Amino acid sequence: MSADATRRRFTQALLASSLAIAVGKVAAQGAVRKPITESGAVADGKTVNTAAIQATIDQLAAQGGGTVVVPAGRFVSGALFLKPRVHLHFEPGAVLECSTDMRNFPGRRTRIEGHFEDNFTPALINAKGCDGLRITGEGTLDGAGRPVWDRFWQLRNAAKDPHNFPNLGLPRARLALLEESRDVLVEGVTFKDAQFWNLHIYNCQDVTVRKARFLVPDDYPQAPSTDGIDLDSCQRVTVEGCYFSVTDDCIAAKGSKGPLALEDRSSPPVEHIRVRNCVFKRGHSVLTLGSEATIVRDVLIEDCEVGDVRVAHLKLRSDTPQHYEGIHYRNIKLAGKSASIVDIIPWSQYTNLLGSKPPQSTVRNISFTGFSGTAGTLGNIAPNPGQTTISDILLKDFDVRLGDGELHATGVGNLRLENVTVNGKPYTA
Template identity: 40%
Template sequence: MKKLSLLCYLICISFCANAQEYNLANFGIKADSSLIQTKTIQKVIDKAAAKGGGTIVIPKGTYLTGALFFKQKTKLRLQEGAVLKGSDDIVNYPFIPSRMEGRSQKYFAALINAYQVDQFSITGPGTINGNGLKFWKTFWAHRDSLRKIGKESTNLEVSRPRLILIWGSNQVKIQNVKLRNAGFWTTHLYQCNDVLIENTDISSPYQPVPAPSTDGIDLDVCKKVTIRNCYISVNDDAIAIKGGKGPTAHVLPENGRVEDVLIENCTFGNSHAVLTLGSECIYATNIVMRNCIMENNCPILNLKMRGDTFQIYENITIENITGKCGSIISLNPWKQFFDLAGSTEKPFGTIRNITFANIKVESTQFGIMNGNPLDVLSNVTFKNMEVTTKNPVLKNKYDDVKIENVMVNGAPLVMKK
């Protein structure tokens, strides 16, 4: 009996610690959009962690900060009218070991960072605003200056922070929050399991200054992810599946597969693509996107086939889709920054078991399926579809593609090589 009482006491103590709230207003932190308060906000996070955990509460108002690092058993909640605003000076984001573009390397911290914080959550209804305009302008100016001399720049040459990086964490939740104007990727999850992103509004602009490479959600070596009831419109991929790149990426321990992803009841505004596999993805499997609305002019599914990386994309289902899009599928070679790094390997992609079903959309074109010469494709099915488009032909060079009850402009779909 005494052991049971002690156990109940310890559970209660743990619950109370995790339920503790740390409202910034109670720690002398001011709602001031011009005052950097990184150190004072971080002290609140550290205090909560030292006392066994708790929720950092951002009250109504705008709070300007650089990179914040959440610790074990800490969480973040933004009240109605609260804005956590990122500094637009890269000096406020430490240059530390990180993960970028499918490789482990040093890079700048994100605005919100959580490393090995199980049960970490970000909840609203407030806003996290990356304040990315200065970073975007610098990026475009740098790219334009190099193009004038016949060179290309990479995404990493202009220093800019992601909005959120969650690394090595399980049972993660991002709910009922608005994510705006990231300097770089918006939500990057690396080596995370059991993730729920729900009722979240993610956006970055196309004009007057485009927000480059502001992917909505990047899943990088993650398992068991649900993305539900979200709105995403960004100036890059809405949801990007990642995991590594390069001729040896598939054997490096820091890389890996993305699997068991469910995307449902979401609305997708303009982006480069709704669901992209690549350009840093070695293995993606068991992905379902269903009951979603398209309000864009981009591909629903975009497969970027890297000739310098072994890739497997399998068991993907896209179903119950309505609205307006650019194309149903885009499967093409991806040659940006091709690099075999001196390897004599001949990487190729494997695409198999992909189904499009119950789709009724207006599109710019039906699509194209034309990977690299060594890529292998099998068991791709289009069924029960109604598509209205000015470009009604599916350009496809592969044999194992099945068409079942697919009507385009009122006539059966035509495939051409």
């Protein structure tokens, strides 16, 4: 055996050994389980248990790691901060409820809407730099959002310009904010009635969200900003087997915004996203690019069921240079009445050029393949005039029934329709 081959084998063996040791350490850390009740948490639905639950987290972290266990019952809490090697598990019937008293969420520097706010409401669950994090179980994160939503609409409706009333105009908590972490798993947990976004994932890599549920009550017409999952500047994320019934974006790809967005080093591209075997019952769209987004590429959404939810919403901001490429949808079953399948259109809310000239944007290589069922319309494709280049859009293998059977498209290069049947008849643009 040559010296090079020997070195390669040695290196491979060393890497395998190191991985085995690392896995063993993670397993050992996770094996230490501590119920929050041992630190005094009370499941009465009214006691604010922030101190007791945080004490459980801190004790496990001091011991080298472990799993915080939320047992059956309703535990109210303010902002909690997970630490490296500390995981969170919900037993069946466990509910961790978000306090609606914002004094339990003291302001701190946090990522929100494509930038950092120095004094903004943290999430109920906060985790930063927690590689290998596991949030699992059959329990529920409950945002107790209804009174907060009511207050938001009161303030917005009373504003001078309700359309531009800022989402940050009312302090309210997200359910979970995971930041700057690798190898993360969120599995089995129900996210419901979020005051703001449900699951905000920022600058993370190698994340899996599996068999989670994101819910807003069917009787509440529009709970503001209740996005299911916000993929903010993340890479290599898989969302599988999840259920969405919300009143904002089910999944949103986010980054930065404004004319200098491409210079923002805190907002790397959203890349290598896989969404599969999910059910989208209610929401603004299956996947929205924006409201804050710069570069989004290599996204595949497949084998999903979609109710009265727009499938694709690519927001084109006139104040932000955007590059959307390699976004693909395939094998989608539709069961809606009014929503469109694709909207690649200008979006002007909160636009601010900051005195700069309008930037250029590109949308290309977007495909929709294997669609069946019912929806409202094929949709709309249009650029910001003079700013957006849209090309290489493919609709293929459609057999759909629509209220409006037209695709309203302008300013698109290489728009292709192949084997598209609408309302029982072949359709060509």
